Amino acid sequence: MSIEVIRTPAKLRERAFSLRGTGSRIALVPTMGALHEGHLSLLRKARPLCDTLIMSIFVNPTQFAAGEDLDRYPRDESTDLALATECGVDIAFCPTPRDMYPEGYQTRITLPKLAAPMCGAKRPGHFDGVATVVSKLFNAALPHLAVFGEKDFQQLAILRQLNADLDFGIEILGGAIVREADGLALSSRNVYLSAEERKQAPRLQQGLQAAAQRFAEGVTDASVLLSAARAIVGSAPLAQIEYLELRSAKTLEDVREVTEPSLIAVAARFGNTRLIDNLVLVP
Numbered sequence: 001m002s003i004e005v006i007r008t009p010a011k012l013r014e015r016a017f018s019l020r021g022t023g024s025r026i027a028l029v030p031t032m033g034a035l036h037e038g039h040l041s042l043l044r045k046a047r048p049l050c051d052t053l054i055m056s057i058f059v060n061p062t063q064f065a066a067g068e069d070l071d072r073y074p075r076d077e078s079t080d081l082a083l084a085t086e087c088g089v090d091i092a093f094c095p096t097p098r099d100m101y102p103e104g105y106q107t108r109i110t111l112p113k114l115a116a117p118m119c120g121a122k123r124p125g126h127f128d129g130v131a132t133v134v135s136k137l138f139n140a141a142l143p144h145l146a147v148f149g150e151k152d153f154q155q156l157a158i159l160r161q162l163n164a165d166l167d168f169g170i171e172i173l174g175g176a177i178v179r180e181a182d183g184l185a186l187s188s189r190n191v192y193l194s195a196e197e198r199k200q201a202p203r204l205q206q207g208l209q210a211a212a213q214r215f216a217e218g219v220t221d222a223s224v225l226l227s228a229a230r231a232i233v234g235s236a237p238l239a240q241i242e243y244l245e246l247r248s249a250k251t252l253e254d255v256r257e258v259t260e261p262s263l264i265a266v267a268a269r270f271g272n273t274r275l276i277d278n279l280v281l282v283p
């Protein structure tokens with residue numbers, strides 16, 4: 001069956017409402033398009049868990065700060081729709097910015113604590129934009145469950161909190177990071193990398209693995225684990241580290257000693273391209 005494309009929140013909500021009326025279990029996978037294996041793995045995870053699989057494709061302008069890559073963010077709707085069809089998506093929701101933010105639009109959702117550190121500190125307003133658009137997607141698609149990638153670990157933590165705080169009652173699932181053969185986490189932004197940047201980018205993952213190795217040897221001191229990671233990431237001449245931090249995987253608060261599941265997360269720029277990666281250390 002061919003994929004159904006819906007372009008306005010009102011139409012999607014009407015469709016979702018009637019699907020719910022027939023007892024259909026709805027899953028939502030929100031994306032900004034430029035689909036790669038990471039996105040497809042989220043679709044494959046959701047597919048057997050629902051009757052109706054909805055995927056959104058929307059490059060959300062409110063989560064890009066001025067000077068970020070909104071204009072050059074890769075867009076290829078027809079390829080995305082073909083890939084989504086192969087993964088069994090029933091409905092693709094592809095609104096325009098005007099559909100999502102009509103004239104007079106003014107609401108923003110803020111999670112001051114979870115959005116403060118890491119990517120939130122480097123990209124002011126980013127997570128307000130994410131929380132707001134995802135709330136709108138939840139209200140339009142009326143999903144029973146939604147799947148988000150664990151590469152954006154902070155985003156996932158924020159969306160779980162949002163779901164609880166605003167009583168959406170949606171089951172939120174995380175999908176494991178998908179990597180290239182050399183360890184680089186898949187990202188729609190990898191296409192921006194020059195050949196030399198691409199060669200050095202796996203150092204992010206290698207740095208995290210070096211910390212995981214020290215942790216496996218019994219080291220729990222955050223500063224020692226971070227030094228191990230920094231030595232490797234910092235050895236990539238083109239990497240400008242934005243942050244490299246160890247935080248509670250639950251609260252995202254700083255940890256000095258890994259005594260609970262802890263997130264080691266890195267963001268670095270390779271030229272104009274900003275990449276992130278993470279892994280969770282579990283004592």
Ligand code: PAF
Pocket residue numbers: 030031032058060063130133134152155
């Ligand atoms: O992770 C993303 O691609 C985006 O932040 C999301 C969740 C689709 C919201 O625009």
